Amino acid sequence: MARLRAPGDPHHDVHLTGAVFLDIVFTGLDSAPLRGSESWAKGMGSSPGGVANLAVALARLGLRTSLAGAFGDDHYGDHCRDSLARGEGIDLSLSRTVPGWHSPVTVSMAYEGERTMVSHGHEPPERPAPAGPPPARAAVASLAPGHPAPWIARAAARGTRLFADVGWDETGAWDLASLEDLDRCEAFLPNAEEAMRYTRTDSPRAAAHALTDHVPVAVVTLGAQGAYAVDRRTGETAEVPAIDVEALDPTGAGDVFVAGFVTGTLAGWPLADRLAFAGLTAALSVQEFGGSLSAPGWCEIAAWWRTVREVRHQDPSPLRRYAFLADLVPREPIRPWPLRRAVPTIGFRPPR
Structure with a gap:
């Protein structure tokens, strides 16, 4: 870019x-949570x-x-x-x-x-619109x-x-x-x-x-x-x-x-x-x-592309469809990846 x-x-x-x-x-989860039951993920x-x-x-x-x-x-x-x-x-x-x-x-x-999602929240107070x-x-x-x-x-x-x-x-009108x-x-x-x-x-x-x-x-x-x-x-x-x-x-x-x-x-x-x-x-x-x-990120995209090219006896269509990646992905990792992944709790602290 x-x-x-x-x-x-x-x-x-x-x-x-x-x-x-x-x-x-x-x-x-094995299935959607059932009413009156407890599910373990x-x-x-x-x-x-x-x-x-x-x-x-x-x-x-x-x-x-x-x-x-x-x-x-x-x-x-x-x-x-x-x-x-x-x-x-x-x-x-x-x-x-x-x-x-x-x-x-x-x-x-x-x-x-x-x-399946459950959300809770309130609209934030309005403030004057920026320019x-x-x-x-x-x-x-x-x-x-x-x-x-x-x-x-x-x-x-x-x-x-x-x-x-x-x-x-939610109105059901579906009017463009x-x-x-x-x-x-x-x-x-x-x-x-x-x-x-x-x-x-x-x-x-x-x-x-x-x-x-x-x-x-x-x-x-x-x-x-x-x-x-x-x-x-x-x-x-x-x-x-x-x-x-x-x-x-x-x-x-x-x-x-x-x-x-x-x-x-x-x-x-x-x-x-x-x-x-x-x-x-x-x-x-x-x-x-x-x-x-x-x-x-691009490192993960590059890893996927390298894997696809190395698989033998495969359907050649992915190689043709994604050939445009060849000149885009980094040939060597440019930085550690991933940057961050989701963790179970926001309470974890980085190691000292």
Whole structure:
């Protein structure tokens, strides 16, 4: 990414805004917890969550990342702030710690390749809106039906390239007109169910094509089947199957996918390479505990690529599909990896 930054480019590659959660993840459950019973998990990890999942994934791929987030005024908030700023090098100068506000918490239970989550938190007190987001090459926005975000319009006016995802529409309306900021975005990355509901179509691929009436690039994630994308401007379409891995914890995989796609877009790669890279980063992330601290960096991507090339008598399609990595991954480890992994408790202290 450093080679691609031109003189006069903004200092930040990507800007984010949102709340930071503390994620507590239980893995290795045999099934979903049953009412009135006690379940024991084989593994547990805690890490910063919420918008932190995306921030860490972007930073570990080498993007200079700015986060305007709200942090709780408690030990959880201190832990998350330290992990992001000191551990991952994320710029938190536009973030704030809210006096008397406790950190929102999500407990995620992973089983059979799926997850169930329980969250608790309160909206942080409002404060006067800043003059605008910092100059950045890109920004990622989570769209909410009927709730436009003023910062998105300001970022678009500055020439920031906007990538959008969306959550479940609790209103049940599934009206694209309610996503008022969508027409300011370069790319929209819903999952298959969301895409089909918003477009009233009966297949993810039809939904992706329908979405390009509203946004230049539509990427529809298909879960275990991979992803499909359409670029209206170039006429490109791409479909990439998911990489078959043993999933320990899927928490945050969608955010890692978005980070991979943003990275490939800023690097100017073809649509199929961007989609493949996003799927690869997501696949590597689900093999570790925790949403944010499971995100891979280039050393892990390089290790995967070396392993694929060394396997004999294999299907040659991965070698062809990911051949673009050959000139990108470091040939030798450039620093110890991983930087950090999720641990069972935030109470552990580093050895003296």
